[in-house]
Amino acid sequence: MKIKTKLQLIITVNVLLMVCIFSVSLLWQKQAEKQLARQNLVMELNLAIFDQSRLREEYFLYQEDRSKEQFLLLHKHIGGLLERISRTFTGLEEKASLFKMTGFHNNIESYWGQVVDLDKSTAVHNATVQALRERIVSQMLVNAHSLYREGLNVLQLANEEKVIQNNLAHLFINIFFGVLSLFIVSFALIVIRNIAHPLTMLHKGTEVIALGNLDYKTNIRTRDEIGQLSTAFDVMTEKLHNITVSRDELSKEIELRKQVEAALRKSEEKYRMAFMTSPDSIMITRLSDGMLVSVNKGFTEMSGYAEKDVLGKTSLEINLWKNPADRKNLIEELKAHGEVRNYNACFLTKDKEIYGLISASIIELNAVPHVLNFCRDITELKRTETELLHLNEILELRVSQEVERNLKHEHMLIQQSRMAAMGEMIGNIAHQWRQPLNSLGMLLFNIKDAYQFNTLDAAYLDQAVADGSRMVQKMSTTISDFANFFRPDKEMKIFSMLAQIKEAIALVESSFQNSNISIHIDAPHVLRLLGFPNEYSQVLLNLLTNAKEAILVHNQPYAGRVEIVLTAQDGQGCVSVCDNGGGVPEEILDRIFDPYFSTKERGSGIGLYMSKMIIERNMNGRITAKNIDGGAKFSVCAPLAAES
Template identity: 30%
Template sequence: MKKILVLSLLLSIYLFAQEPSKEVLLLHSYHKGYKWTDDISKAIEKNFEKYSNINLTTIYMDTKKVSNDNYFQKLYELYKEQFKNRKFDVIIASDNSALEFLVEYQKKLFPKTPILFSGINYFDEKLIEKNGMRKYISGVIEQVDLKKNFELISKIHPKLDKLIIINDKSKTGLIMKDDLKKIIPKFNNKFEVEYIDDMQMNDLKKYVSNTNNNTALLFVLLFKDKTGKFFTYKESLEHIKSFSHVPIYGLWDFYLNYGVIGGLLTSAQAQGDAVSKMVLEVLNGKKITEIPILRKSPNEYIFDFNELKKFDIKIEDYVDDFVIVNKPFSFYRKYKLLVNITIATMLIFVILIILMKANINRRKKLQRDLSNRLEFDKVLLDTIPNAIYYKNVDGKFIGSNLAFANLMELSKSSVIGKTAFDFFPHDIAVKNTKIDDKLLKTLKTDTSEMALHFSNQKIKYFILNKAVYKNIDGRIGGIVCIMDDITERVQQKQFLIQQSKLAEMGDMVAAIAHQWNEPLVELSAQIQDIQTSYLLDELKDCQVKEFVNDSMVQIKYMSTTLNDFRNFLKPSTKKVTFPIKKALDEINEIIGKQVFYSNINMKFNYINGEDLVVYGYENEFKQVLLNLINNAKTKILENLLKENTKGNIIINISKSKEYNKIEIIDDGGKIDEKIISSIFEPYFTTKKDGTGIGLYMAKVIVEDKMQGKIKVKNIDNKVVFTIKVPFKKD
């Protein structure tokens, strides 16, 4: 809340500095020299002194001394002449008389000028409703809290016999009398209350001087005595104080310093502060109708140190939040903050010295522990079989474990200062550098694969697990990499792939038999024909040449079939970009005729043209296609051909944003929904003589080795295998 007020104040200062002059009229009900009035003026002037463009005009009505309709009429005529050539942006009405005067004469003197009041006792809404003035008026209500003051007196003086209330018959005094009549009966059972407002000053002084020690005074107002003699606020109190030997309590803060102990007092300064803030809002453009009346009077518990001491009252026993005035000079009290800071500083220094000594001892111990821990970590890292290295943000190696140094055939000290380009082939080093740059920006982790060729002709495969590490100060220190040697796993997967290929060899041999059947028949016929020609002595040179040419065509065809078979069995060693159509054509060459003679129609649909490519392992990819087509063929033969129905295998090839897609659809009947989610698991099979590795290896090849995706689903009575494979390097 304080921050908001400060920001509002600064904003107001800035806005006012940019705007033209503002005219403010402060109309006081009472006279200059009356402390209540002077304190309100001081508070308003203090709040306005920051604004050089606010011109404050202060007028005093002096209604403590004279207050009647004729006097108000004369004031109206005076102000009409005085302000006929002046226009005010806002008017402040201090106390009831000023507000009542403005309600009566505002339209004639200051038409449509907003009015903000302060110090208004016993506020009545009917007052500002008069003459349609409600839309021009807001302000701060002054409200004396008689009940809490009675309760305070009762707490401080539990043995009190009598409370004497001193008041006058002024307008305010009469209003106070009405309020006192409502409060007094509530305390009759605690002490006697005597109300005095019709004595001469001399009689009053004599009466007060004869009170007993179990009496207290509540000084309300006394500007006129019974004879009509006028007294200033401090004259009347000083007269009473000079003859009183009992404590005197008050209701307004301007009686402090003149003999009252204090109480829950109505504060002129608080009234002035509150109304001046409202004025600034109006001058800043806020409508008067948007400023609500402050109905809770900003009263405070305020006490005079001298009076408390005189009557030996420890006010902190009765009130929690209060203000003490007139405290005697105390170096500690005056410079309390400085003294406390000095003492606190000295204590801090002592504590710091103790802590520093303890810290030195602790650091020595920590250094020993850290040295032991570093030695332990060093041994621990060297014991780990995985190769580990770590480098800074510039990409330079700052250390490694023994396994990495041995892998690179270097000493650990020789690793320091080098970069990835010193250890890995250029393309691998570039790829790893890009990964490192990305990690340093995202602060995430990364896993990638790498194959390294060593001088002994061996190839090793690694998974690189990388993460960013931070220094103790929170800044990024660099990257740690743990190299997991997966050579054995890769070889094992390759073995399974080859095993899967061998599992297909039965179908492959049958396919080759189909492929060779026709050319063998053709060769047999040609041999018989040339033998017959030879026996009949009809053999000619041209026939021999023709026989040789025709035979070579058939032999080359059979040789091509063997080459396709041999290429299929040969494992791919690295990823390449190859056409999808080429792979499918080669598969079709191997098993196409067998599929055809099985009464199955196999159709290829190139939806986006025939030039789509795949980035991956070519022979392994062909193995996946062969496995899926063979499975479809087998299922069709088992289910559909029993009914002498022709089967269909549809292969759709299409392109998407990041992948090329191949769909292999067969109508050999759907897969049981209970097992469809398990068909890619290793060694899962529904065939009597199946190995359960065909579809598992298909998933390994597509997803692990080629970073693609393979899925299966049933559509009606058909099965759709969908393969998505990347068409460019990742």
């Protein structure tokens, strides 16, 4: 509802209210006047009743006709009043009282008539008549009293009616003022709610918007003028917001464009610089005919042609391609894949022929496909390549020669090692044979002595022959062992680690005993390797020999000890040779496997190197050395043979 309508309504209601009030006031006034009239009537009745009593007393006193007449007149008047009052009073209580009053009034009339008649009669002084008169008077008095009482009751009721009306009037006035106050308050509330408050909101809105917050909404959606104003205000704010947003966006876009343009210019400049200053030849040609559109400094320097001489002409026109088919192939490649990388071609410059490595791709300039062509002069590179090839060949030759030499050297080393080992072995053989030879010598002497002393008989001779044969056999076995030891293995085979160790020990056992060096073997498992058993034994022999020499050099006061332990670890069969020969000095520990490195005065320095070669190269194993408490430990591991 519009404010105007509301205000009109309020005014109308106000006017109606005032009209009602005035009407009610008038009505009330009339009612009050009526009530006053009734009250006056009742007052008049009561006065009349009182006067009637006075007249009755007067009559009883003086028995004058005047009193009788006046009494009757008054009585009639009272009757009339009663009738009038009965017509005006409508309340039940009033009507009941008036009805009673009428009854009493009629009784009084009857009694009055009887008394008057008795007074007139001649027997008035008769005791019976007197008694009757007394009775009648008594009843008349009772009725008179009752009449008067009821009259007072009616008067009281009239007064009460008046009081009620007054109270109602007061109540009405209070209600009126209350309603008026309510009205005023409501009006004020309406004004505040519908006018003042929205205006305040609008004012607040203007302040908020002035501060820049264009998202503010008044949200006043009443269906009146304020609501319309508010809606228009919000629409205006929204449009302003949109305009501002658009402007801001436009500004942002402009700014962005500027930035993009600046970046583009920078990028353009960058690429132009890159294009122009690149040492490689860069040219842009039209895909369809190869017309040069743009060339860089690299091109002009490479080709010898100036930019102005070539732009607008095709690459074929200026005879760039030594083999025009190269261009054709290039273009086909480009069309197929869109780009080409590292395409070799030969070009004819102004004064020479060059080789170029081309990388090209198809680009669009003004919606026309062009070829961006990078070409690097690889003439020198080509030449260098050729030279390199040649050098490579020479190198390969030299390498093969060197490898052959190394193999020979290695072979020689092996031979030397073998010789050294053999030398060692010969020493061992000598050592092995010394005792049997001594024993054989003793045996011969014993035979001679036995002949001299005639104790030589067949049994003695047989025994001696047996002993001698045994010694010879032992010596023969030793030779065989040595022979076999140094026979190179031709093929790999599965062998027992322990067997080979024992073989090696057999060769040095006696020398070890002589040197007071004990050998202990710990081989809980049967371990087999695939390899070259003799070479394996050679390695062990080398380790044992080195251990003995270390012990002897160390010159310890206690007995030398060599422990050999066989273990299996991760598929590897390992043998460790531990001695108590004082160990290897730490500073040379990592060099002991180098060729020609030795700590012995007259050592060849190839024993451990060869051992390393044999184990690592031939048997795919490894050999290591480390110092242990009081000595050194050499470990040799090689893959165990597969169980089959």
